[in-house]
Amino acid sequence: MYTLKHDEAVCAACPSPDCLLKCQYMDLDKDQAHEEMMKVVRGEDSLVLQQCMTCYACEEYCKRGNHPYYLICERREEKDILTAARPITNQWINLTTMQGKFMTGAVQDTAMSCCFIPDLGGLGSGKLFEEINPAFVLGAEFMCPAVHTHFARMSVIKERLPQVLDNFKKLGVSRVICLHDECYGTYTSIAPAYGMEVPFEPIHYMDYLVERLEALKKDLSPLNTTAVYQRPCSNRLIPEKYPLVAEIMDRIGVEIKEREYHVSGYRLADDIQKKNIDDMAATDAEYCVFNCPFCQTTLSKKVTKAGLKPIHMIDLCKMAIGEK
């Protein structure tokens, strides 16, 4: 069984427990943050195990790579602390079980991963994806299981992720373009955190978009519009990819408006969601740009009501090359 690479001594000697100090959902001072994290480390009861909203952000805040979020999830599971009602937790496990119903296209050296989200197949189409679209893969067998962290079921991840990696290995691919931010986060953050070897080079779709927008430069017409960006929780696992949003928006002529809040997560209370939407509306931007299809599904109605047009980043790029 895989175990989390976590060094207790690193937390014990941590000069700035940013993991919890910066947490948007807990109001702890420096001493309290350190004390609560050490309780988590020692496997003791901590308010963190009750109050964490599973936003993933502490994985980004910890500059020592000591995986506070994965540790919180591990401890919750050990203590059987549920983050959602048990039927919902189990429903997610059952819904995403591998049943041999996956689909693969003409995959050769490179695959285009649509995870377990059929809509990603539609997004990964047109001129931007013409070279790799036939090589799509879709289904539970190729799904990143990171969603189970929201339910503190790390055992499901430890069981399924090696199978997913093995399924890609059997395809014989050397590169996988990840259309789901969370897949890239899973292969580059969760897998190494548990010592799992990834048998291919994961490529974030935003890196691919930059490459394609450059290749299709002659077809580009700047959109000359404004937008706010809804950063998904999974992007907290891969903060090095965050600057790509500005780069892509710059290339297609979209001005990203500054925001005060950047909230995401599975268990957001209504007042937090409202703050998030009010914050977007206050910018007067035309679009709300999504990276994650789940965020888009959850927030689209509210965003529209607030006067913004919800759109996935890929669709905005398609507009800029005259496809939408």
Ligand code: SF4
């Ligand atoms: S998880 Fe990271 S930031 Fe938090 S106490 Fe440990 S080393 Fe410090």
Ligand code: SF4
């Ligand atoms: S995952 Fe988010 S809510 Fe939970 S402790 Fe980390 S920063 Fe706080």
